[in-house]
Amino acid sequence: MSEDSVRAARDALVDAGAALSRRANRDVVAALARVVDGFADPGSEWRRALARDLPEATGFHPETVQRGLAVGFDAWAGTDLARLASRQRLGEDRLDDATPEWTSGFASTSVLLAGAIPMPTLLALVFPLALRSPVLVRASAADPVTPECVQASLAETDPELGAAVRIVRFDSANDEAWRTWFEAPCLVATGSDATVKALAGRAEPWQRFVGYGHRESFAALGPDALDGPALTDACERLALDLALWDQLGCLSPVACFAASSDPTAAPRLAEALAEALAATEAKLPRGRVETESAAFAVRERDEALLRAAGGRPISVYGGELHDAYTVVCEDTAELRPCPRHRFIRVHPVPDAAGLTRALAPVAPQLAAVAIEGFGPGTPELAEELARLGASRLCAPGRLQAPPLGWHHDGRSPLAPLARTCDWESPSPSLGEDDNY
Amino acid sequence: MKRAEIEGELLAWMREPEPAPDAPRFERLARALFAHQFEHCAPYARFCEARGATPARVERWQDIPAVPTGAFKEVRLCSFPTARARHVFRTSGTSTERRGELWLDSLALYHASLEPAFRRHVLPDLHAGERVRMRVLAPSAREVPDSSLSHMFATLLERLGDDASDFDVADGALDAEGLCERAQACERPLVLAGTAFAFVHWLDHLNERGLSLSLPAGSRIMETGGFKGRSRELAREAFYAELAGRLGIAPERIVNQYGMTELGSQFYDSVLSDPAGPRRKLGPPWARVRLVDPATGGDAAAGGIGMIVVHDLANTGSVAAIQTADLGRRVDPERDDGFEVLGRAEGAEARGCSLAADVMLGGNP
Numbered sequence: 001m002s003e004d005s006v007r008a009a010r011d012a013l014v015d016a017g018a019a020l021s022r023r024a025n026r027d028v029v030a031a032l033a034r035v036v037d038g039f040a041d042p043g044s045e046w047r048r049a050l051a052r053d054l055p056e057a058t059g060f061h062p063e064t065v066q067r068g069l070a071v072g073f074d075a076w077a078g079t080d081l082a083r084l085a086s087r088q089r090l091g092e093d094r095l096d097d098a099t100p101e102w103t104s105g106f107a108s109t110s111v112l113l114a115g116a117i118p119m120p121t122l123l124a125l126v127f128p129l130a131l132r133s134p135v136l137v138r139a140s141a142a143d144p145v146t147p148e149c150v151q152a153s154l155a156e157t158d159p160e161l162g163a164a165v166r167i168v169r170f171d172s173a174n175d176e177a178w179r180t181w182f183e184a185p186c187l188v189a190t191g192s193d194a195t196v197k198a199l200a201g202r203a204e205p206w207q208r209f210v211g212y213g214h215r216e217s218f219a220a221l222g223p224d225a226l227d228g229p230a231l232t233d234a235c236e237r238l239a240l241d242l243a244l245w246d247q248l249g250c251l252s253p254v255a256c257f258a259a260s261s262d263p264t265a266a267p268r269l270a271e272a273l274a275e276a277l278a279a280t281e282a283k284l285p286r287g288r289v290e291t292e293s294a295a296f297a298v299r300e301r302d303e304a305l306l307r308a309a310g311g312r313p314i315s316v317y318g319g320e321l322h323d324a325y326t327v328v329c330e331d332t333a334e335l336r337p338c339p340r341h342r343f344i345r346v347h348p349v350p351d352a353a354g355l356t357r358a359l360a361p362v363a364p365q366l367a368a369v370a371i372e373g374f375g376p377g378t379p380e381l382a383e384e385l386a387r388l389g390a391s392r393l394c395a396p397g398r399l400q401a402p403p404l405g406w407h408h409d410g411r412s413p414l415a416p417l418a419r420t421c422d423w424e425s426p427s428p429s430l431g432e433d434d435n436y
Numbered sequence: 437m438k439r440a441e442i443e444g445e446l447l448a449w450m451r452e453p454e455p456a457p458d459a460p461r462f463e464r465l466a467r468a469l470f471a472h473q474f475e476h477c478a479p480y481a482r483f484c485e486a487r488g489a490t491p492a493r494v495e496r497w498q499d500i501p502a503v504p505t506g507a508f509k510e511v512r513l514c515s516f517p518t519a520r521a522r523h524v525f526r527t528s529g530t531s532t533e534r535r536g537e538l539w540l541d542s543l544a545l546y547h548a549s550l551e552p553a554f555r556r557h558v559l560p561d562l563h564a565g566e567r568v569r570m571r572v573l574a575p576s577a578r579e580v581p582d583s584s585l586s587h588m589f590a591t592l593l594e595r596l597g598d599d600a601s602d603f604d605v606a607d608g609a610l611d612a613e614g615l616c617e618r619a620q621a622c623e624r625p626l627v628l629a630g631t632a633f634a635f636v637h638w639l640d641h642l643n644e645r646g647l648s649l650s651l652p653a654g655s656r657i658m659e660t661g662g663f664k665g666r667s668r669e670l671a672r673e674a675f676y677a678e679l680a681g682r683l684g685i686a687p688e689r690i691v692n693q694y695g696m697t698e699l700g701s702q703f704y705d706s707v708l709s710d711p712a713g714p715r716r717k718l719g720p721p722w723a724r725v726r727l728v729d730p731a732t733g734g735d736a737a738a739g740g741i742g743m744i745v746v747h748d749l750a751n752t753g754s755v756a757a758i759q760t761a762d763l764g765r766r767v768d769p770e771r772d773d774g775f776e777v778l779g780r781a782e783g784a785e786a787r788g789c790s791l792a793a794d795v796m797l798g799g800n801p
Contacts, residue, residue, distance in 0.1 A: 289731065291729070291730060291731070291736075291740075291741045291742070291763065291781075292741075292763060292781045292782070293781075294730035294731050295730040295742075295743040295763060295781035296781045296782060297730070298730045298743065298759075299504045299506065299743075299759065299761060299781065302483075302502075302503065302504045302507070302759060303504050303506045303507050303510065305483055305486050305487070306479060306483050306503055306504070306507040306510060306511050307507070307510045307511060308482075308486070309478075309479040309480070309481075309482035309483040309486065309511065310479040310510060310511035310512075311479070321731070321732065321733055337782075
């Protein structure tokens, strides 16, 4: 797309933004809630379009897409959005004594999308609109389907909302197009840390910059979930967390901890997880793996095998050419690189305190932690993990189903995109003599 | 075959006036060396067994299991009693990072492999017995005794450099001004060799002063390694353009060396050894490269991208088959002759929601 097309898209948003600003927030949020409900409905045209078109466009297996959409969208309802908006006091449009704060979106918002998972894309478009801010979207090459699908559903539900979204695609080196993207007073960027850092560096001080960089998620099983049927059950759910979106999301676990003083706990967990992943592969086959990622996985597998050959008690499950998963049972809590695409390491830690110590080095990148089997110590562990920086704690099997209002990176979903004006009305007790 | 016999044959090959590819000889020596390393390096033997490969089962050199370079950080891969070790080369890294270690009981093959390949690809016009002026933009072997790169440069200076050849990095810093003076004063073709990031530091120095040098005709550059974290980063083409602009050395006279601590042999760009052909990496005949499709374990399809796996027979003391962390591609898909390095096979970021390749800086949308 040329820079002229990007400029034309921006220009078109001026009128669309003006039309949107004349609307009552309540109406806008209600329309957006219908869009969310549409995607949450497995029979809706839009949901079926995603299920049909995403596999070929993204390389995910059709069954995995279908299940990923179900797990992700089924947890959402339009009422969740309305509740969020209400919490942000978006229903209150007038600036008077009764509403001493006035919250609105920016005149426009530029959004940089990345990745191929549809749920974050939907929210990236819906949230600025909920604040009546028109959106210029630079779509991700990884997902040529979802942005257009969301826009079409917006247009059908409420043509003014559809007109308030413009999707652009341009080369990374097209500086003129970037200049146009950077004109918006609010900039939202999702991507690698390098991308977010580069974009943040170009934003002006007067602009609102909201960046979402690299994050990682983990899972941890405590003593009550490390044996027998409880272990089997937890591993089946963990396998789902790993298999959905082929472990490529920031909510996909990259490592799993066995928190127990029993030295056989981690190998037991690794073996059970490998069995669960093998069984999951039959239902949710792994999708396309690029050469780069496959090479990374081979290297990490072989390094693990060599460490084992060097005499350390490390085991590798799967990882052969016919396997679509690899589980490495490590002998320490030291975190190592994760090639993703259903490659996970199991680490032993002696207890919950050992878990927080093991996660401390990745605290700045921590997203979600799935925990189970910690018994009465669970609230204390949850508090420790929250203090460490986790923005989500849930049970195994729920990692890929964040609520619509999840505090992504620990932030309120709408507040970073909003401006608030405090109205300090003149005090009736002040007489003329009190003027100063 | 015993190791001494293998090394004897290899040394004879390396000392031939024009060492040429010899597939049967490579096959025989590679399998003999595998048998020796399987017998004498226990971790490697256990690794091979886990991969289902033993000397009895391996029928082609291509089937010899390759160890990833990262394993040298974790396991001592030594095919001789460690008490006999005379040299330990370590990979670069900070004091807190784990560094890879290559243990050697002899440098005879390392030295024998180094010189003919360097001569062929960097100094193809050098007459027998002639010496060149060489300045090295890297620390000396005295300063960094465990660096294989510094050792390599020291060996080259000793064997091929004239009396005014030396290192230009001291106490960890490039003597940029001194190097300018020495380069400007040089009246004969100059060979500048060093790390890519040291060249960038020198370019920055020249840029700051607005200096451009015009080095004598016939001068050339050999650069190696990456930039990451050591200097500003440049695409190779831009790097060569800057070198050409500031030093007057055309890109066709700039040779990239592809080597690593874990290897006894090195690969070089072909621009000087085969100026008519496309730029590609070529190595000595006793070091062969496979481009492996990680999905199948077999050779990558013609023209396709694969993991660079080096079978370097000069690695008699450790393990000959090395799986690098890099991806590569044959430059001429029809010929097993030369490859290009495309970069490291990494992808640690969560690409589902933050696609590493979709970056603003240089990636395609």
